[in-house]
Amino acid sequence: MYFTKSFIPILKNNPTEAKIKSHQLMLRIGMIKQSSAGIYSWLPLGFKVMKKIEQIVREEQNRIGVQEILMPTIQSSDIWKESGRYEDYGEEMLRIKDRQNREMLYGPTNEELVTEIFRSSIKSYKSLPQLLYHIQWKFRDELRPRFGIMRCREFYMKDAYSFDLNDEEALFSYNKFFLSYLKTFKRLELSAIPMAADTGPIGGNLSHEFVILAETGESKIYTDKRIFEVNSDNTKLEKKSLSVLRNKFEEFYAVTDEKYNEKDFMEKVNDKYRLNTKGIEVGHIFYFGDKYSKPMNASVDFKGQKQFVKMGSYGIGVSRLVGAIIEAKYDDKNEIMKWPISVAPYECVIIPAITKNDDSNLVKANKVSNLLNDKNIDIIIDDTDENFSAKMKKFNLIGIPFQILIGKNTEGDLLEFREIGKESQKLKINQIIEIINSKKK
Amino acid sequence: MYFTKSFIPILKNNPTEAKIKSHQLMLRIGMIKQSSAGIYSWLPLGFKVMKKIEQIVREEQNRIGVQEILMPTIQSSDIWKESGRYEDYGEEMLRIKDRQNREMLYGPTNEELVTEIFRSSIKSYKSLPQLLYHIQWKFRDELRPRFGIMRCREFYMKDAYSFDLNDEEALFSYNKFFLSYLKTFKRLELSAIPMAADTGPIGGNLSHEFVILAETGESKIYTDKRIFEVNSDNTKLEKKSLSVLRNKFEEFYAVTDEKYNEKDFMEKVNDKYRLNTKGIEVGHIFYFGDKYSKPMNASVDFKGQKQFVKMGSYGIGVSRLVGAIIEAKYDDKNEIMKWPISVAPYECVIIPAITKNDDSNLVKANKVSNLLNDKNIDIIIDDTDENFSAKMKKFNLIGIPFQILIGKNTEGDLLEFREIGKESQKLKINQIIEIINSKKK
Numbered sequence: 004m005y006f007t008k009s010f011i012p013i014l015k016n017n018p019t020e021a022k023i024k025s026h027q028l029m030l031r032i033g034m035i036k037q038s039s040a041g042i043y044s045w046l047p048l049g050f051k052v053m054k055k056i057e058q059i060v061r062e063e064q065n066r067i068g069v070q071e072i073l074m075p076t077i078q079s080s081d082i083w084k085e086s087g088r089y090e091d092y093g094e095e096m097l098r099i100k101d102r103q104n105r106e107m108l109y110g111p112t113n114e115e116l117v118t119e120i121f122r123s124s125i126k127s128y129k130s131l132p133q134l135l136y137h138i139q140w141k142f143r144d145e146l147r148p149r150f151g152i153m154r155c156r157e158f159y160m161k162d163a164y165s166f167d168l169n170d171e172e173a174l175f176s177y178n179k180f181f182l183s184y185l186k187t188f189k190r191l192e193l194s195a196i197p198m199a200a201d202t203g204p205i206g207g208n209l210s211h212e213f214v215i216l217a218e219t220g221e222s223k224i225y226t227d228k229r230i231f232e233v234n235s236d237n238t239k240l241e242k243k244s245l246s247v248l249r250n251k252f253e254e255f256y257a258v259t260d261e262k263y264n265e266k267d268f269m270e271k272v273n274d275k276y277r278l279n280t281k282g283i284e285v286g287h288i289f290y291f292g293d294k295y296s297k298p299m300n301a302s303v304d305f306k307g308q309k310q311f312v313k314m315g316s317y318g319i320g321v322s323r324l325v326g327a328i329i330e331a332k333y334d335d336k337n338e339i340m341k342w343p344i345s346v347a348p349y350e351c352v353i354i355p356a357i358t359k360n361d362d363s364n365l366v367k368a369n370k371v372s373n374l375l376n377d378k379n380i381d382i383i384i385d386d387t388d389e390n391f392s393a394k395m396k397k398f399n400l401i402g403i404p405f406q407i408l409i410g411k412n413t414e415g416d417l418l419e420f421r422e423i424g425k426e427s428q429k430l431k432i433n434q435i436i437e438i439i440n441s442k443k444k
Numbered sequence: 445m446y447f448t449k450s451f452i453p454i455l456k457n458n459p460t461e462a463k464i465k466s467h468q469l470m471l472r473i474g475m476i477k478q479s480s481a482g483i484y485s486w487l488p489l490g491f492k493v494m495k496k497i498e499q500i501v502r503e504e505q506n507r508i509g510v511q512e513i514l515m516p517t518i519q520s521s522d523i524w525k526e527s528g529r530y531e532d533y534g535e536e537m538l539r540i541k542d543r544q545n546r547e548m549l550y551g552p553t554n555e556e557l558v559t560e561i562f563r564s565s566i567k568s569y570k571s572l573p574q575l576l577y578h579i580q581w582k583f584r585d586e587l588r589p590r591f592g593i594m595r596c597r598e599f600y601m602k603d604a605y606s607f608d609l610n611d612e613e614a615l616f617s618y619n620k621f622f623l624s625y626l627k628t629f630k631r632l633e634l635s636a637i638p639m640a641a642d643t644g645p646i647g648g649n650l651s652h653e654f655v656i657l658a659e660t661g662e663s664k665i666y667t668d669k670r671i672f673e674v675n676s677d678n679t680k681l682e683k684k685s686l687s688v689l690r691n692k693f694e695e696f697y698a699v700t701d702e703k704y705n706e707k708d709f710m711e712k713v714n715d716k717y718r719l720n721t722k723g724i725e726v727g728h729i730f731y732f733g734d735k736y737s738k739p740m741n742a743s744v745d746f747k748g749q750k751q752f753v754k755m756g757s758y759g760i761g762v763s764r765l766v767g768a769i770i771e772a773k774y775d776d777k778n779e780i781m782k783w784p785i786s787v788a789p790y791e792c793v794i795i796p797a798i799t800k801n802d803d804s805n806l807v808k809a810n811k812v813s814n815l816l817n818d819k820n821i822d823i824i825i826d827d828t829d830e831n832f833s834a835k836m837k838k839f840n841l842i843g844i845p846f847q848i849l850i851g852k853n854t855e856g857d858l859l860e861f862r863e864i865g866k867e868s869q870k871l872k873i874n875q876i877i878e879i880i881n882s883k884k885k
Contacts, residue, residue, distance in 0.1 A: 012565035044513060044515045072486055075479055
């Protein structure tokens with residue numbers, strides 16, 4: 004792809020309306036464009052990153068046996084009246100009247116709708132467990148949307164739901180998601196910590212927020228630092244192994260604001276391990292038993308007895324993760340972003356020095372690009388005639404993880420290559436391919 | 445995947461509320477579930493088919509150089525007032541007031557929003573052409589939603605937009621989409637004919653509907669049968685070649701209802717070639733010049749002069765295509781569906797005869813499944829203990845294109861294999877793999 008053919012509208016300076024670095028960067032490099040308060044369009048660069056995140060989230064859901072469905076954005080108010088949440092939800096719910104004057108709403112979450120799907124299809128305990136997810140746009144009519152896509156109104160979310168026969172099985176489902184979330188965030192190169200959390204309007208008595216540390220985060224967290232060392236690599240998708248993992252995490256105090264208790268924190272955490280900081284919520288899981296199944300009459304036949312199913316729900320903010328990764332990876336002092344290669348909009352950029360009278364470096368760039376494309380490396384070429392240092396500055400912001408610079412330092416078959424933000428080295432094309440492909444694994 | 449673990453709620457009989465065969469089948473085999481009038485949830489079987497269609501549509505857009513973005517579902521009324529369509533659009537537009545009492549709407553189409561994105565980013569004619577698309581949910585508040593997802597309220601659509609300097613370049617863009625649409629529908633094994641069509645609320649003076657023949661279609665069409673023979677295989681993505689293709693199609697009279705003129709039809713089409721029938725619209729392309737760019741002031745600098753860009757828009761009904769394929773492929777007399785392998789929810793089903801006392805055929809099925817999975821063939825096993833003929837009846841409806849039957853006719857390393865609806869033959873597993881993989885190309 005040529006930069007001049009792509010739709011990447013770059014701003015010269017940081018937009019003044021943006022207060023945090025993810026919002027600044029996303030506007031500056033043309034990842035998003037605001038269309039109205041708290042509502043954004045995703046331009047090609049932002050779209051590519053979000054789609055790659057979505058695919059990683061999807062793969063990790065499929066891996067634990069959750070089945071993908073897709074529920075609509077517009078829901079009838081009827082099922083929310085059944086569950087009792089229609090009045091509770093307040094003004095954040097976008098309420099709509101259609102042309103027939105029926106009360107509709109733009110779904111802020113889907114417990115009711117998925118329960119309705121379940122109850123009309125599943126009748127026997129033999130069909131349990133059922134794990135379903137979808138990745139769909141949601142709307143929450145925030146009073147003061149801010150921080151770009153971090154706290155916006157229309158957002159993209161993966162939400163999953165589990166249906167089980169009893170508490171024991173339901174906790175097994177909960178723990179599957181617990182492990183799956185750790186793996187998902189790890190693939191995004193984020194260190195997300197599960198913190199005991201409040202259940203809010205979703206309900207229930209067991210809940211974890213997955214939080215990444217960031218000064219600009221809106222969640223306050225209180226934790227024992229040693230929780231960062233808990234390792235889940237060898238955990239298996241089995242009841243016992245998952246339960247051992249949960250216990251390992253629960254050895255350490257780790258809570259969000261609403262669950263915080265100063266006395267506990269002081270008693271349970273030695274001074275040298277105490278960490279009181281801020282973070283960004285990127286995932287949230289809930290166990291709420293029969294909170295929805297009972298009022299909505301979602302039951303199965305268990306040996307002649309009617310039994311309400313036990314449910315949990317499990318969310319990941321797909322669009323928010325784009326911002327969260329920037330908050331974690333962007334060095335705004337030096338204006339260098341580096342995307343994890345798993346979600347980078349391109350894997351490598353080729354930056355040739357081009358003048359009006361000499362495009363020989365562009366010819367070289369094209370040759371190199373073809374060779375890399377043949378090895379399935381996704382390339383963008385900066386074919387503008389901006390000066391060389393302006394191009395490098397621009398691509399330091401765009402954050403493609405690898406750069407090939409083609410200018411006066413290019414000699415024979417040696418190319419100037421660097422991982423973004425690091426020193427460049429002179430390498431042959433095969434060595435470059437090897438380095439990039441080894442990082443993709 | 446085991447059938448008993450999948451979320452595929454099958455109905456015993458055709459649902460009485462469904463009037464056309466796609467609606468009947470989709471409800472019967474649990475592809476969709478209605479959540480409210482004209483609004484559906486997509487269950488795993490339907491979701492898989494729709495996602496595969498979406499991916500084919502995406503690949504064919506990318507192939508002609510259209511860049512993918514994603515615009516939000518909720519739009520501000522302001523841009524619709526700028527274009528002058530806010531009042532025109534009528535009650536099909538779902539109008540919404542947010543908590544601040546701002547006038548919003550659920551986008552039925554995106555000409556205004558994409559024009560706003562274009563005008564704020566592109567300033568010079570050197571950046572033209574720009575071709576942008578997105579695949580996003582839309583809402584049209586139909587007075588009488590019917591026929592399942594064929595005429596529903598919330599639907600999934602690919603809409604693309606082109607921006608060019610002048611009519612000649614704009615027609616080149618139009619023709620690129622013209623060819624791309626023929627290729628897209630061909631990959632879906634649909635024979636879709638471009639018909640001169642009315643432009644309706646989109647505007648402009650050049651438009652084609654892509655229509656597949658179906659008795660249940662809502663478009664009336666009048667055409668010269670020879671148009672079905674026009675071949676686009678050797679057309680290149682070049683101005684001249686595309687223009688030759690358009691001319692080849694225009695040799696034959698082919699119009700929708702609104703464009704129909706009896707005198708023309710009689711004069712231009714010899715009796716023996718006349719076809720007057722019904723069809724389903726699966727795509728629609730429009731050229732409308734500066735209809736939006738002028739009132740919305742979307743212009744570029746062309747050698748010191750301000751010039752309004754010339755625009756077109758290009759839609760494919762992604763969710764509707766699921767139904768359209770069923771209308772084209774489902775033999776409802778014999779209750780046999782056959783999905784094109786490019787969009788089939790699974791590529792092959794293994795149906796073992798299982799009784800309460802004997803699951804040896806299931807053991808065989810698992811072995812066969814592992815071998816096919818290793819060759820990237822996507823399998824479902826019917827592990828229920830229903831009787832053998834009930835299983836075959838069920839899978840004739842579900843429409844997986846290939847079946848392996850494991851029962852009393854299985855001898856040694858010979859398996860009973862058939863393409864759905866055809867005679868079975870006894871083949872070795874390697875022969876089966878070869879047949880399936882040859883159809884996947």
